[in-house]
Amino acid sequence: MIFNQISDMINMGLVxxxxxxxxxxxxxxxxxxxxxxxxxxxGQNLFDFFPNLNDPKFLRNCRSxxxxxxxxxFSQKLHRYLFPFLPAYSDKARFDYMQQSCTMGPIRxxxxxxxxxxxxxxxxxxxxxxxxxxxxxxxxDVLTGIFNRRFFAQKIQEEFVRSRRxxxxxxxxxxxxxxxKLINDRxxxxxxxxxxxxxxxxxLKRIRKTDVFARYGGEEFACLLPETSGSSALVLAQDLCxxxxxxxxxxxxxxxxxxxSIGIAERQPDMADSDALLKKAxxxxxxxxxxxxxxxxxx
Amino acid sequence: xxxxxxSNLEKDILQELMNIGFGQAAADLAQVxxxxxxxxxxxxQLFKASDLRDHIANEVDSETEFSLVEQxxxxxxxxIALLVFPAKAGKQxxxxxxxxxxxxxxxxxxxxxxxxxxxxVGNILIGACVGKxxxxxxxxxxxxxxxxxxxxxxxxxxxxxxxxxDSMAISMKTVFHFEQQEISGQLFxxxxxxxxxxxxxxxxxxxxxxx
Numbered sequence: 422m423i424f425n426q427i428s429d430m431i432n433m434g435l436v437x438x439x440x441x442x443x444x445x446x447x448x449x450x451x452x453x454x455x456x457x458x459x460x461x462x463x464g465q466n467l468f469d470f471f472p473n474l475n476d477p478k479f480l481r482n483c484r485s486x487x488x489x490x491x492x493x494x495f496s497q498k499l500h501r502y503l504f505p506f507l508p509a510y511s512d513k514a515r516f517d518y519m520q521q522s523c524t525m526g527p528i529r530x531x532x533x534x535x536x537x538x539x540x541x542x543x544x545x546x547x548x549x550x551x552x553x554x555x556x557x558x559x560x561x562d563v564l565t566g567i568f569n570r571r572f573f574a575q576k577i578q579e580e581f582v583r584s585r586r587x588x589x590x591x592x593x594x595x596x597x598x599x600x601x602k603l604i605n606d607r608x609x610x611x612x613x614x615x616x617x618x619x620x621x622x623x624x625l626k627r628i629r630k631t632d633v634f635a636r637y638g639g640e641e642f643a644c645l646l647p648e649t650s651g652s653s654a655l656v657l658a659q660d661l662c663x664x665x666x667x668x669x670x671x672x673x674x675x676x677x678x679x680x681x682s683i684g685i686a687e688r689q690p691d692m693a694d695s696d697a698l699l700k701k702a703x704x705x706x707x708x709x710x711x712x713x714x715x716x717x718x719x720x
Numbered sequence: 721x722x723x724x725x726x727s728n729l730e731k732d733i734l735q736e737l738m739n740i741g742f743g744q745a746a747a748d749l750a751q752v753x754x755x756x757x758x759x760x761x762x763x764x765q766l767f768k769a770s771d772l773r774d775h776i777a778n779e780v781d782s783e784t785e786f787s788l789v790e791q792x793x794x795x796x797x798x799x800i801a802l803l804v805f806p807a808k809a810g811k812q813x814x815x816x817x818x819x820x821x822x823x824x825x826x827x828x829x830x831x832x833x834x835x836x837x838x839x840x841v842g843n844i845l846i847g848a849c850v851g852k853x854x855x856x857x858x859x860x861x862x863x864x865x866x867x868x869x870x871x872x873x874x875x876x877x878x879x880x881x882x883x884x885x886d887s888m889a890i891s892m893k894t895v896f897h898f899e900q901q902e903i904s905g906q907l908f909x910x911x912x913x914x915x916x917x918x919x920x921x922x923x924x925x926x927x928x929x930x931x
Contacts, residue, residue, distance in 0.1 A: 478840075481753045484752045484753060485752060485753055485844050485847065485848070488748050488752040488848075489745075489748065489752075489844075489847045489848045489851035489852070490847070490851045490855075490860065490861075491843060491844065491846070491847020491848065491850075491851055491863060492843070492847070492862065492863040492865075493843065494839070494843065494865045494866070496836065496839075498832055498836070499832065499833070499836040524865070526862070526863075529860065533858075533860055
């Protein structure tokens, strides 16, 4: 009696199923979040109500729990959820479904034979929400919303190693907005900030999803181009120079002209690490800046 | 302190029991979840809990990087299971378990899949081996969620809440090998001091069935 009350009061889902996957117990939490009352589901096959569970991994775990009496853990990280419930709190819904961490284990009779298995369901939506926000904050530049330098530093190392391992091309472009300081000095930082945002948005439109575009410093940006040769990167860079120069920028009612200088480098077999690639792109950028509004490929 | 010395006879019984248990575990794994696995004859050793590091360092190749799956089991038989894989095994396990082909997934997602594959295989393998042994000894255990670590195995220590560093622990080691894939690793079942006394009693009870 006590345990029946507890199982209906605890803030987690509890389900008991038998070897034929028929539901034997469905606590109030499950009823609340699924909208399915116990009377309706008890005695029925779980898959009739939740066909998404009918996958090899879920079945493998059911079989192993019945055979070995072990526990199975369905982490939110891999599964997101087992039961497609709506998030309990609707504010700022990042997720379409409640994120769950679930456990499955054996229930034995007096002879220690496994008769049933239980499933417990924990709502971890809020925690995951915070976690994802933190991860994002850690990766993104506050002003422009593109990647920050920290994330870029990590990606360039990974991509460098990957490109070397698979012997695939990798290029890097470094972008500097010409005379950006003048915009700040003449129109104030708010206009300058708007310009940086607008510029980032425009570049994002031109590059691929797999390219890693980051704010490297004040008005300096870097873009990592996997699977791209230096000559293709040069084409992109020249295109970017043209797009940015031709655009009529209006930031906070101020009309602006912007041009950019770009330095490009492609990974070479003799480069020891990603720092060497960065150095070459930086050198090329230095050269490009001497003339401005141009892209230079390091050779 | 209870006598924790194992007589040769007791060691033989335990060895035999583990042979039976692991044999059943391997057969069931093949039958239940289609996982063909070979488990070597177990090796049993007693050592001081604080010496775990040295104990494991002796057993593994310290040059290689390892992934470690760790899971507690709690019954009368109580302790920790450590599954040691070469670090590169994660990738092979992902394909063994038919986890989605995500070659183009972001690297952090792939890393996650590898970890999850190791956790999954660890959970099942540990559950099967511990489950069969405890079943033969008429005990029932529960398990903590497995954790996976990619690190230097030699940094492992035993959790103090289960293992008094000054007391003895018993380690049962087996080498496992997946037949579908060229993956091998080691499984250590390390039971704490309390379990040793219980184990001795349970082993004698186990023998009595045959006497």
